[in-house]
Amino acid sequence: MFDKLEDLLIRFEEIMGELNEPDVTANQERFRALMKEQSDLTPIVEAYREYKKCNQDIEDSLMMLDEENDPDMREMLKEELNSAKTRVSELEEELKILLLPKDPNDEKNVIVEIRAGAGGDEAALFAAEIYRMYVRYAERQRWRVETMDVEEIGIGGMKYVSFMISGQGAYSRLKYESGVHRVQRVPETESGGRIHTSTITVAIMPEVEDFDVQIDMNDCKFDVFRASGNGGQCVNTTDSAVRLTHIPTGIVISCQDEKSQLKNKDKALKVLRAKLYDLEQQKRHDEEAELRRSQVGTGDRSEKIRTYNFPQGRVTDHRIKLTLYKIDAIMDGDIQELIDNLTAADQAAKLAKMNQNAIA
Known part of the structure; x- marks a missing residue:
């Protein structure tokens, strides 16, 4: 050393x-x-x-x-x-x-996707709350947030939302957020006072450059349509929204945040690059099972990583068995303590692995 x-x-x-x-x-x-x-x-x-x-x-x-x-x-x-x-x-x-090997993506911006899972409207409501949690965390870091696409439901929930967070070290902080987030609470729509369990999935992908992932434009099909949303110029009046279909993988991406069709197209290509890179990373994680075991939950999207229990006011991260009794602060974007503990646990696991290899 x-x-x-x-x-x-x-x-x-x-x-x-x-x-x-x-x-x-x-x-x-x-x-x-x-x-x-x-x-x-x-x-x-x-x-x-x-x-x-x-x-x-x-x-x-x-x-x-x-x-x-x-x-x-x-x-x-x-x-x-x-x-x-x-x-x-x-x-x-x-x-x-x-001196631990650094993740080459750590300094990159991130593209975040949140999807409502089991639980119907309650899952969509929770997806919207988690979206706001990350936006507020980004604001605390003075990072910029750009919405890519969103599918809302009438009561303020989100079935799906994708957005980019731009800021130094964004991926290094948020990469541990990928996985299934579970909520336990009495839904607003529940008249009997019973606690329901719902889930959402979060995907964190680093933004990648053109030279990192090459896209053959012949593999891409673009459709344009009228944007929908909360009013504003050009919404519902011009065909500015873009739907990109990547034919070899079947990936479909919609972008309607910008008024310009060209800007929406550029954003859609950014998301596609991130998704193709992420697919390759997932393949590597599957092939290198030992590597995935030595990391703190940055591989498997189906892994249940965290539970938010509102009646007890607690948030539990299952990977590191950490429970914090400050759910209101966390939902308001105060997630730094979770991130610091996850980072420390990941570093400890890598150090232990390095020491084992040194002894061997």
Whole structure:
């Protein structure tokens, strides 16, 4: 690990030198690539430099203890020594996590799809609430949300909604949300006061670039139709909505959020790229069962990942056996504690796997 850290430190110093060269700043593509690499390496380098300093502090304290006779000074040096040793242990764990292989999609925007499952109208109502939960979380992060397509029901529910969340690190935060979300509560439509259980499915897909997934336009069929929605110019008056059918896979995507047919077409192609990439990822997860077992619920869409129990005011994530009694705050977009715990559990699982491989 420390050989690798030394190599990364050398590389970081090389990058800093290159960034000061005039010909590099003139080449914007090269400059951006170096800035990205510098940004990725900075937390590792800072932690490693602190680690080296703490080790030096330990050596200095030990040397001074050998020479010091004053009891008060010796006590102070022992405290400094213990503090440095504790920090070294903490930094070793931090560095192990920082050196874990990064998901190449972590910094990407995400396309989110929410579908009502079992439970009829109640499932559609819950789908709309989960949609609002993610929108409010995105607002807290100062991310942008763009709706792609939505199928609403008259009482404020959503049978289906797809939307894009754009912001740095969006996929790294939201990738653990894929799966079945279950709600337990008394529906507004229930007169007998009985608790019902309903489900929705959430799919989180990274936005992918043209060069990541090649689409043959001959495989695509486009239909245009009149958008439907809550009024506004062009809604119900022009054929601006687009339905894209990908013939080889049978994937159908509708986009009607934009007033421009061309913009809706571009959005539909973005969703198609994400879906095709996601299909390929799902195949890999199925083939690499061991990899899927070492991750926290980022593979199987049919996995029941979370229960929202309104009568008890609790939210339980089944993958990490975490229960939080703050359902109102969570439904208002305060999901960071869930995300932090899921991220920590995933890192711990990967570290354990790495340690097993090192022992083997």
